[in-house]
Amino acid sequence: MSAAAAARQILTQLHEVMASRLHPQAKLDRVVEVIGEVLDSEVCSIYLLREGMLELFATRGLEQSAVHVTQLAIGEGLNGIIAERSETLNLAEAAAHPDFAYRPETGEEKFHSFAGVPIVYRERAIGSLCVQHADPRRYEDIEIETLQTVAMVLSELIAHAGLVDDETAALGAAASGPVMLQGLTLVKGIAGGSAVYHQPRVHIDHVVAEDTEAERQRVYLAFDKMRDQIDTMASQAEFGVGGEHVDILQTYKMFAYDEGWGRRINEAIDAGLTAEAAIERVQQRTRMRMREIDDPLLADRMHDLEDLSNRLLRIVSGQLGTAATQGLKRDTILIARNLGPAELLEYDRRRLKGVILEEGSLTAHVVIVARAMGVPVIGRVRGLRGIVREGDEILVDADKGIAHVRPVQQTADLFAERFAQSRQRQAAYAEMRDIEPFTRDGTRIQVMMNAGLRDDLAALPLVGADGIGLFRTEFQFLVSATLPARERQTRLYRDVLEAAGDKPVIFRTVDIGGDKAVPYLDSVTSEHDENPAMGWRALRLALEREGLLKAQARSLLEAAAGRKLYVMFPMVSEPWEFDAAKAVFDGQLAFLKARKKPLPEAIRYGAMLEVPALAEVLDQLLPKVSFLSVGTNDLTQFLFAADRANPKLAERYDWLSPAILRFLARLTQGTVGSGVDLGICGEMGGRRLEALALLGLGFRRFSITPVAVGPIKELIRKVDLPQIEETMKRLLASPTASIRAELQAWAEANGIDTD
Template identity: 85%
Template sequence: MTAAAAARSILTRLHEVMASRLHPQGKLDQVVQIIGESLDSEVCSIYLLREGMLELFATRGLEQSAVHVTRLAIGEGLNGIIAEHVETLNLAEAAAHPDFAYRPETGEDKFHSFAGVPIVHRERAVGTLCVQHADPRRYEDVEIEALQTVAMVLSELIASAGLVDEESSALGEALSGPQVVQGLTLVKGIAAGCAVFHQPRVHIDHVVAEDTEAERQRVYRAFDKMRDQIEAMASQAEFGVGGEHDEVLQTYKMFAYDEGWGRRINEAIDSGLTAEAAIERVQQRTRMRMREIDDPLLADRMHDLEDLSNRLLRIVSGQLGTAATQGLKRDTILVARNLGPAELLEYDRRRLKGVVLEEGSLTAHVVIVARAMGIPVLGRARALRGLVREGDEILLDADKGLVHIRPTQQTQDLFAERFAQTRQKQAAYAELRDVEPFTRCGTRIQVMINAGLRDDMAALSLVGADGIGLFRTEFQFLVSATLPQRERQTRLYRDVLEAAGDKPVIFRTVDIGGDKAVPYLDNENADADENPAMGWRALRLALEREGLMKAQARALLEAAAGKALYVMFPMVSEPWEFDAAKAVFDQQLAWLRSQKKMLPDEIRFGAMLEVPALAETLDLLLPKVSFISIGTNDLTQFLFAADRANPKLAERYDWLSPAILRFLKRIVLGTAGSGVDLAVCGEMGGRRLEALALLGIGFRRLSITPVAVGPIKELVRKVDLAEITAAMAGWLSSPPASLRTELQAWAEARGIETD
């Protein structure tokens, strides 16, 4: 008899029991009789978790007086081991197992062979099903598989009867007690909320099939749809080009077309399971195998198969939407394996407080968008999904790279203090909204914000910034599956300018390519980029793809009709690149003029100085530009030859090192008296100690994240420029062992609070 036939024979009889009007105990008593008879086994017993202990609920072959009397702790005895590890045992001689625990009241001393499987409900063991025989023998694979299939049906029976003791599951301690998971800080910040899975888990309500052939066809259709999705993934922005995403994609393809996987699901359907239950049945077997794998690479591949099984389960059940489509009901910490920028933008920003990813990298598209949205993100939290349940309370400390699951009261109290301090500071900063940032000596400092989304414009008035010092136009490109049409670009730019009113908006032309790859602009050179940040990206890409630059130039010019337009070109390495980019705008301007179109009242062009080479030709560039913005993020990694996407290097090189500060001071001196506006644009200007240093070397304009505007305004009002300029000059002339330490002490001595 095949495994499917054996299981189908049992399920047919169990279906009748489940449909009967017997009380739950009566049903369980009949179940053990049916299984024992079908497998010709002298003993069949069911243990269920009650109050943290495995309790004998029903038996055929053991002493009936032991029912509801015999109890085992998790990890105690053979059944305790099965529940603790969610694994199957098959023993010819039970007493020879080191964890065998003899219970005399059961009368089991005359039985030698033993086989047991976990009863799993919502991924957790809530009981065990075991059989025993007097003669020493290992049970056949066909019998074990029949037991595993029956255990699935039992999980539905005991759940519907209210016999599942959720908090006493085999993973009870891990899934009810506090846990702390470490990860990689992707976007700093702290947040609190309940756990919500980006891809909600599918809970199976019906296990036994009414029509086996209909279930098989449902699985075939789901496989076809899943394979189409996998093929389409290759063109989705979040998978990028090459690298680890490509490896995941290839693994997905391997499993999606694996005949063995499909065959095992088919066999489970043959045994009488529904399509959902059959997929889950095979998935349970995969999880059990994963627990036996020591090879981390192979374990990762098994995780990929589980991920794909979840996808197939969602398709066959019709539960295709993400948590975003269902709407967030309360403050939420989103849990996902990975996330694309467009998916993040689907969520309600009022409810979404933080994101925790099992994967994720510092340069992932979603991180760029999350930083702009002010949402803390933690990545590389590898073990998270096995430790957290939907709705669990989570405290996210992305500053320290930690996520607290079901936190202790002490941890909650500490976080409450931090939140209170943050709210107190925010309230004080909010009072500075309409206050102009003058230094103690009366110098006006311009404080602008960085933006990239239409919704970001609201922050302009909320924080009282002087304007948008950097509008990242690439966000529209990153969250789109196809190249945004010129009309769409025009609408966005026009909306942004209208929202800004009289305040200036500096539009940076698109900075994509390299580590911000988009599939619709694939290039044979992109795959070969060993250092994407220094590769085919930004202005280099735009000048080569002239159609892209022309469309954006026209969109910006049309959107700014009757207004002032500020255009900034990213990653200019030499003056001729600025000339070439400006020529594209000049051509489009001439065409619009020839068509009698309304034009901008004023156009100012500038460049981002982030490639160190440009500093060596500053004298050639200055006559051509109206302003220069220093992109400190890229400039720092280029100066130090340190990839900021590499976690080992991300924090290694200090913005307050003499090397970077001397370089920046040279640029200040080089632009002095030229009439060209100079700004720092990046994270460096939004950190109080770093901003203090920038003021001391001559910068008077900062473009930073909206949340940093209040703290920087408050700082500016405490600074005497003559004092800090003299101090910085001394330190840069003769650098101390730690300029950061010296500056910190200098600030504290004057009552200037730093980060």
């Protein structure tokens, strides 16, 4: 008998049982008999969640005296593990499992094999359904699939019959009392607001189909609509030759048209499920497979299928859109499993105060955008939906990687003090807007800001920055489903230049690939670098995909007509790479000249110094460039061979360690007299103590986040350069592991606040 046939036979009998006038206990007693008979199982048991414990509610094959007596805590025993993790167990020898918990009153010692599945209702486990046999054996896939299908139907029947705790009661104190969540700091900052889910739950209230063919047609129509959406996205590739756009959304299209996926959904409908339940049923199977996959490449592909399942489920249920579509009504902490950068940008920045993700990583595209938006983000917080309710008050301390849900008054008061102090500091820094950053000895320091979005330019006059020292052009590529057209790029660059007025804007050419992979260039990055930050990315990728760099070069040249254009190439490792990139711009410049197109009044070319090797050939590079910008984020991880995406290493290597500071000192000394402007663009320059050290090393141009401009300008006005230069020489002459403590003490002695 097939899984669908077995499931349908069970469902048919379950309908009869549930429609009868039997009381709930009698119904469950009959349910386990039906399942056991159809599956020819010696034991079939149902455990349900009551008052926070899993209670044996009905059984065929175990001792009846154990019903309502045997209880397991969540996470205790095999059924407790199933409920805690919402995962399936299939064991030939149950007692060999490390979490096996023997309950003598059940009489289960004579049974060896065990298979159990969670009974899930509205994304939380409300119990477990299991079968057992005396003979040791693993259960066939069709048996497991039958159990999973039956468990889905049981979930609706059990919940509606009031046999388990309601959602709030089941969550207990975790849903009503204060809870502190721990996660990974992705973007630092503090924030407070009400919890809003990015994607409100799709509640599947009807699991059993009344008309199988009607449900099948609903799925077919949903598949057609989803495939049309994917095809439309894929057809919007706007430039590129050869393989550049052949692979656009290839994985999505492959899964969207995968016959096996559609067939599994059809089989679930054959078993008697509604369209929504069938999709959810197959999605549950996908999630279980994802947990078993160690290969990150395969896991990513399964994530693609998970995303498509969500899309299909929302189409078939008619529950489209996100919380951004509805608009935020109050200060909000956004809750999501994961987010794309474009999705984050849909939210009202005035209301979006923070983000908490169940997943997320330091190199995710959404983190790059959130940092530019100044939105604190915590990631890798497990079990959010089981703890946080829509509308709950949340205080986010992303500096420490924690969030307080439904905080007690004392915690709220402490946060209020921190918010007040932060506002006072920001008000003081705002007063620096129109004040030029001269040091005490009269040296003018250039303080510029980083940007990457059109909206970022609004901060330029507000913070009083000297210009845009780093405009990350890749943001437009990261938030787009396809390669941005040349005309679209031109509009963005022109808008940025117009918003900046007479202040300079340094455009960094596109830095994608490696740890900033985009789906439409998957063919480029499909080799899946083990060390993506050191892989095929940035200028390396752009020089290979010359069509991409040509389009960007022409866009920048056209946008800067009549103005000064500053162009900076990322991740230059050797001088010839700079030459090759500049040659692309020279070619486009000649093209525009030949057609008598308006041109920039002047062009200045520079390079990012992130790769240590470039420092060894400065004598060859300096005659070619007008400026250099040291990218301290990548430079530090390359110097220390420390992946900043690895949480164990993220804080291990201090920016004030002698190695990095001595390296930076050599750079400033190596550019003296060259006429090349040397600056810092990176997080290091936006920290007051680190900025103090950089001033002492000879750096006179900073490009930092907008929120750091005021604090750094205020710091500069307190510094006497000859004093700090002498201090840095002394500290680096015979340093300790980090000069942080000594420099901090010197700053305090000289009345400089570095917090």
